Amino acid sequence: MRCRILLAVFAVVASAQFARADSPSVTAALSNSETMVGQTVDLQIKVTGPGDAQPPEEISINGLEIHATGQSRQFEMRNFATSSSVTYTYTVLPLRAGRFTIPPQTVHAGGRVLRTPELVLNVADSPSQPTTTRPSRGAQSQAAAARDLVFAELIVPKKTAYVGEIVPVQIRMGFDPRLRPSLIEPPEITGQGFTSQKLQQSGQTSETVNGRPYEVVTYKSAIAAARAGKFEIGPVKAKAQVIVPRRRPPPRTRSRSPFDLFDLDDPFSDPFFSNPFAQIGERRDVEIRSEQVQLDVKPLPPNAPPSFSGAIGNFAMATDAKPKSVQAGDPITVTTSITGRGNFDRVNAPVVEDERGWHKYPPSSKFKQDDEVGISGTKTFETVLSPNEKKQALPVLAFSYFDPAKEQYVTLRSEPIAITVQGGAAASQNVAASQPTPAATGRPAPAAVAASKPQDILYQLTDRGRTTESFAPIYVRPVFWVAQSIPLLGLLSFLIWKIRRTKINNREARRIAALQHEAAELMHKLRRKGATPQEYYAEASRVVQVKAALASGSREVQPNMVDAETAADTFKLDDSSRDQLRRLFEQSDEWQYSGAHNGPGRISPENRREVLELIENLR
Amino acid sequence: MNSLAVIPSEAKRSRGCNSADGVRTLALVFCLAFGIVSSAIAQADAEFAKANQQFAQGDFKDAIAGYEGLVRTGQASANTFYDLGNAYFRAGDFGRAILNYQRALALEQHHPEATANLQLARDEARALEIQPGRAERYLHFASVNQYGITATVAFWIAVFCLTALIFARRRSAMLIFVSVCCLLALAISVFAIYTLDRGTKGQALAIVTGKDVQARLATADTAKSVLALPPGSEIKILSTRGDWTYAALPNDLRGWIPAKDAERVRL
Secondary structure, eight states, X not given: OHHHXXXXXXXXXXXXXXXXXXXXXXXXXXXXXXXETTOOEEEEEXXXXXXXXXXXXXXXXXXXXXXXXXXXXXXXXXXXXXXXXXXXEEEEEEOSOEEEEEOOXXXXXXXXXXXXXXXXXXXXXXXXXOTTSOOOTTTOOHHHHHHTTEEEEEEOSOSEEETTOEEEEEEEEEEOGGGOOEEEEEXXXXXXXXXXXXXXXXXXXXXXXXXXXXXXXXXXXXXXXXXXXXXXXXXXXEEEEEEEXXXXXXXXXXXXXXXXXXXXXXXXXXXXXXXXXXXXXXXXXXXXXXXXXXXXXXXXXXXXXXXXXXXXEEEEEEEEEEOSEEETTOOEEEEXXXXXXXXXXXXXXXEESOOTTEEEOOOEEEEEESSSSSSEEEEEEXXXXXXXXXXXXXXXXXXXXXXXXXXXXXXXXXOOOBOEEESSOOOOOSGGGGSOOOOOOSSOOXXXXXXXXXXXXXXXXXXXXXXXXXXXXGGGSHHHHHHTHHHHHHHHHHHHHHHHHHHHHHHHHHHHHHHHHXXXXXXXXXXXXXXXXXXXXXXXHHHHHHHHHHHTGGGOOOGGGOOHHHHHHHHTOOHHHHHHHHHHHHHHHHHHHSSSOSSOSSOOHHHHHHHHHHHHTOO | OHHHHHHHHHHHHHXXXXXXXXXXXXXXXXXXXXXXXHHHHHHHHHHHHHHHHHHHTTXXXXXXXXXXXXXXXXXXXXXXXXXXXXXXXXXXXXXXXXXXXHHHHHHOTTOHHHHXXXXXXXXXXXXXXXXOOHHHHHHTTSOHHHHHHHHHHXXXXXXXXXXXXXXXXXXXXXXXXXXXXXXXXXXXXXXXXXXXXXXXXXXXXXXXXXXSEEEESSSSTTSOEEEEEOTTOEEEEEEEETTEEEEEEGGGEEEEEEGGGEEESOX
C-alpha cells in the first residue's frame, strides 16, 4: 500500500517537472554593460525549452553593429527532470559613444512568442584609435582589411616605478592564422626617457579574441626609466608581411564568409582561401601598433647608503672565502653571491667596510639569469683580498639596494668569516698602521731587504754582469749537445776497450781448454798397456809440458818450450821428483832421437806406475 | 840533376810557406774576431754606463731607450733587465717594470735586487699573481738549467755504471747502488724540468703591460669580462688567435686578452 502511494507521488512530481520543462522561457544578457568605441561586447540570448526556437536574425540599432556569431546547446538533468537550452551569441560593436538601449527581441519557441528583456549598453569614447578600430567600410583597402586581422598589445603591470627600477613588460601580437604572417621588423617599444632590454619571444598560443581566432605571439622585456616624471611607454611598433587575396572587381557576387562577421568585405571571403590555385594571393606589408601606456616614475629617496651603487629590487647576499688559512700577503678569494630580482646591471660588488690591513684587488663577476629577460638570477663576484698583517677574520662586506616595495634602502652585510693569517706583523689598532704597507709575501727575498721592506726601489747596478745570456733552457742550446760528445766519446772508448779485453780473454780460454783436453787425452793413453816405450815416454814428457803450460797461468808459456827444469820450477818439485822428471825427459829424448833403444822392448809395470805417479802429482 | 834536386826543395819551401800563411791567416782571423768582440763588449759597456747616467739624471725615457738598445743587440744580462725595470718603475710604467724584473729573475733566479724591487712594483701596481702548484713551489729551489745539468750528469754516470755492470764478471753492489741513485736523480730532474717549464713561471709566463686590461670570455671587446687585470699581472699564455691571446689567469680563471697588452717574460 505504501509502495503504491510513493509510486503515485513520484509520477505526479515527474509529470509536473515535464510539464514545467515543456514551457519555454528566454533570457538575454550582455557580457559587459560598459565598453568603449571599437571594443566589442557579447550579447547572449538563452532559450530554455524545446529546441525549435527562432532567434532574431538581425538586431538593428543605430550606432551599434550586432551580428550573430554562433549558438550552443546545453542539456541538463536535475531531480529526474531534464531540460535543454540554446544560447545564441551576438557580437556587439559600438560605432560611437553614448547610451544604447537594446530593445526586447522576439523569439519564437515551442509555438510561443517570447520576448527578451531590454538591455542597456554604455559606450565611452575611445582615447585613441587603435589599429583594431575599424576604418570606414567604404574606404578600406585589402591591406587595411588585413591590418584588421592583426593586433598588438603592450602590457605594463606597474603604473608607478622608481628611476632605474626594472619594470617587466609583455607584448602580445595577434595574427589571424590565415594571414600566414612573417615579421619584417620585430616589435620595438618606442618612447623616450627609459631604456628597454632586448625583447625575448616567450611563447605562441592560439586564442579567440572577440570571437576571432588569433595566433598570439608573446614577447617579454623589461624597461627602466632614466629620470623621474610621467612617461608614455610605447606604442609598440612592428611590421609584418601577410598574404591577402587579390582584390576582385565589383560587383560582389561571392557568398559571405563565416569570418566576415561584420560584413566588412572580409578578404577571406575570397575564393582564394577555399581554392588557393583559383586565384593568386599577394603579399602586403602591414604596420602593427599598440596603444601607449602611462608610467609614473618617481625619484629615489635621498640619503642613499655609501655602498649603494644603483641596485633596485629585492636581493639576498651570501659570502664565502677560500682559503681560510694563509700567509700574510697571500691572496684570499672572497666569493659573494647576490641573488634576487632587480636591475642586475647596476649590482656591483659589495664594498669592504674596513680596508685597513688589506689589499683589495678588482673583482670579477658573472651573472646567471633565471628568467628570459635577466631581471632575476644570481650575480657572483670574486674579490681577491690580501692581508698585509695578521688577521682573524675577513672584513665585513656591505651591499646596499633600494627596495621599491618597502620604499627604502636596505643594506646587507656579510657575516664575519674567521681566517688564519700567519707571518707578518700583528694587526695594529692605530691609524698609522692603516697606511698601506707592502705585503710580505712568501717569495724569496734577499736577507738585506727581507727584514725591513724598502719603501723605494733599490739602487741601479753599474756592473752589467755576464752578457748574451739566453732565456732558452740549457737543454735546447747547441753548446749543450756539443758538450755531450765528450762523455759520449768516453763511453765509446770504454766500450771498445771492454770488448777488446773480452776477445783476448776468450782466446786464452780457448787455448787453456785445448791444453786441458790434450792433457786428458795423453793421460788416457798413458794408462793403456799396449804402448811402446818410445810412444810412452814421448807422451809422458808431452803431458808434463802441457801441464806446465797450463800451470804457467797468465805467462802463456808454450808447451813445446817447456823442458825438465822449467817444468820442475813451475811445479816447485823437490830434488827426487826433479831427478825423476829429468830422467823422464832424457828417456823420452833417447827414444825419440836415438832410433833404437838398448834397453828392454817393453816398459816394466814398476816404471809405468812410477811415471804415472810422478805425472799425477804434478799440480 | 841539379834542377831535379832543386824542385823538391822548392816544393818543400812552398809547402812550408803555405803552412805558415795558413797559420798567419788563422791568427789574423782570430785576432780580428777577438777585436770585434772586444769592441762590441766595450761599446755595450759604454751604452750601459750612458743609460745609467741618464737614469741618475732623471732622464728615464732616454735611459729606457739605452737599455732597450742593449736588449735588442743581444747584450742583455740580468742586471740590464733589472736596471731597465727600475727605469720603467721611475717612469710610472709598473707593468713593464715588473716584466723586466721578471726577466732579470728568469736569467738569474737568485737576483736579490730584482726580487725586492719586483715585490715593491707589484704592491704599487696591485698586480695579480698566478699561484704556483705545490709541486712547482717545492721544485723552485733550483732553476731549470740547474736541473738540466743535474739530469745530464746523472744520465752519464748511470750509463757508465750500467755499461760496467754489463761487462763485469761479478755484479758490483756499489755499481748497482750508484746506477739506481743516478737514475732516480735523472727522473726527478726531468720531472722538475717539465713541471717548471710548463708551470706558472715557465716558458708561457707573460706579464700584462697594458692599462685597464679586461680578460674576456670571447675574442671581442664587447664580450663579457672575466677579470680586470692591473698592469704587471701574471698570465700564462695558452694559445693565440689573431690579435687575441687565450691565457690562464690568476684565481684559476681563463680568458682572452688583447695580444698587444701582454708580453712574454722569456724572449
